[in-house]
Amino acid sequence: MSDLVQRxxxxxxxxxxxxxxxxxxxxxxxxxxxxxxxxxxxxLAQLAGLSVTWYTWIEQGRDISVSRQVIESLATALRLTQPERAHLFTLAGLALPPSGPHPRKIDPLLERLVQELHPRPAYVMTPWWDLLAYNDGYAELLGGLDQRPEGERNILWLIFIESRGSELFVDWMGEARSLVGQFRATLAQYPDDPRGPELLKTMQEASDMFCELWDEGGISRFTSSRKKIRHPRLGRIDHDYVKLADAHDEQQSLIVFLEVERTDED
Incomplete structure (x- = not known):
């Protein structure tokens, strides 16, 4: 399909x-x-937060650059279904967001624990960083999480693609490099799980920075440490965080953040 026809x-x-x-x-x-x-x-332009002129040019097939943020805003404003959303991204020449975790059952007591840990941020994830459950504390920390489609509730996606991710962490590069190293180790640990290669392909198509860090070839393991966060509303908040494995399912982990410091620093 030519660029003109695609537009x-x-x-x-x-x-x-x-x-x-x-x-x-x-x-x-x-x-x-x-x-x-x-x-x-x-x-529609109003709902998507765009100028009428800019949206009109898109609809007219003008030769302009359309960003991922614009396409995401239009998909949300139009309340597109998952297949429609995927088609919109394809027509815009953008990598598709992750398709989302394969259906997994969470122990009701574990999900209850996540909610009762509020206001401490907490969530349950798979080895591929798909979020299976999270509480309001974690949703508030990331901002806009509840409004994201299920397929985009993935920590790799949020860190590398969602602009709030790069602005949230004081040491974003350190967080990103560690996450990519852990992802490489997980691919080796679960070589027969199709979710890993699928997510790798998605991230390589969607993020140049992911590709750059992936090409470094680093390996990392999860370690409990301190995350330094600069929240747009709450200011500077530092958390210690810990990862707990589910005794009944090794592919589900509970992550809990413990606030240790809060300042007015930028």
């Missing part, structure tokens, strides 16, 4: 989804002067 297909797909979206459900008045069904261009 035109992207515009046509967005237009079809816009016209299929009920304006009343999005808080707009139905009115009597609507010439087309669904949302107007300016209404």
């Amino acid at each position: 035109e297909e992207l515009g046509a797909f967005l237009r079809s989804r816009r016209e299929a979206t009920d304006p009343v459900s999005e808080g707009f008045q139905p009115g009597t002067r609507r010439r087309t069904p669904g949302l107007r261009r300016e209404e």
Whole structure:
């Protein structure tokens, strides 16, 4: 597919989804002067946080660069299904987000423990950093986690692709390098799990920085340590964190953050 045809297909797909979206459900008045069904261009632009001119150019297939953030905003505003979302990313020439963890059952008591640890941030994850459960403390720490599609609730994805990840950690590069090293070790530990190669391919397509750190060939292991966090609302918060294995399922781990310091430092 040529670039021109792909841009035109992207515009046509967005237009079809816009016209299929009920304006009343999005808080707009139905009115009597609507010439087309669904949302107007300016209404979708408003919902997605874009200028009307910029969105119009996208829908018209203009030769402009469309960022991942813009595509994510449009997908959220249009409330696209997972297949529709994947199609939108493909038309925009962007790597698809992770497909999400394979369905796994969490012990109800473990999930209850995660919730009762609030306000301490806590979550349960797989060896591939897919989040299976988390409490409000962790959601608040990362910001916007509840609004992310299930497939993007993956710590690798959040660290490397979500802009808040790079802004959150004082030593982002150290966190990122350690995470990539742990990921390499996990691939060796579970060579028959298709989730690992799938996630590796996704990250290599989506992040140049991931590729750069991956090419370093480093290996890391999880160690309890201190995370230095600069939160946009709460300020500087340092946490010690610990990883606990589930006795009934070695591929599920509980991570708990313990606040140790809070200052007004930038």
